[in-house]
Amino acid sequence: MEFDKLTVALLQNTSASVAEGSREYLALQKTLLREAETEWERRHIRRLVAHHILSFAHFRARIWDEYRTALLRVRRLDHPSLEYRMHAACETLEWAADRDPTKAALGWAMVEDAERRLQRLRRGNPVRKQALAAIASVKQRVARKGLAPPAPPGAARRTSRAASAR
Known part of the structure; x- marks a missing residue:
């Protein structure tokens, strides 16, 4: 639910850059990680956040380096x-x-x-x-x-x- 609200807010803000979106998603990740009880939950949260950042970069990244950063994060953490x-x-x-x-x-x-x-x-x-x-x-x-x-x-x-x- 929180992912959806953040995604909608970021997409409605047409001036939000990939870096701003990443910061917002990482702030949400930090909050969610505090609530996670197991290592599996923490890993899963990190993977989901990485994929949300990649999806945001798909819409907003104008140059390869912006998109590549999000893609490398997903590749490093693997896919859920x-x-x-x-x-x-x-x-x-x-x-x-x-x-x-x-x-x-x-x-x-x-x-x-x-x-x-x-x-x-x-x-x-x-x-x-x-x-x-x-x-x-x-x-x-x-x-x-x-x-x-x-x-x-x-x-x-x-x-x-x-x-x-x-």
């Missing part, structure tokens, strides 16, 4: 669940498509990793179905902006062998 991993991957790919296409390769790699992990879940798992659909949607939006996934490493060799066999 596979859904959060997928969410971070999709946000990174979309951020790169909108602001810095040179970083798209990282976004594509993160999306492929999340997709591979999701495909290991049972076929009937609703998380698998929803998350794979979300990834497909993001891929379509990014492709419409002109960013295609990088070719697999062996694709160039296979193509040239096929061409020389003709």
Whole structure:
């Protein structure tokens, strides 16, 4: 509940920078950590805060260094669940498509990793179905902006062998 209130307040404040948002989320984290009783709870709170900062950076970061700082925090703390991993991957790919296409390769790699992990879940798992659909949607939006996934490493060799066999 507190995360939601803070997120709404920060997004309504159009002048709030990524640094200001991070400070606000970290202040909330400090409050929540005082109430946590176990190490698992503390770790989970830190991970959730890191993901909220990344989501805020997705909207407000104008340069790579601002976004990268939030992304590195998430990577250092790891993801609380596979859904959060997928969410971070999709946000990174979309951020790169909108602001810095040179970083798209990282976004594509993160999306492929999340997709591979999701495909290991049972076929009937609703998380698998929803998350794979979300990834497909993001891929379509990014492709419409002109960013295609990088070719697999062996694709160039296979193509040239096929061409020389003709």
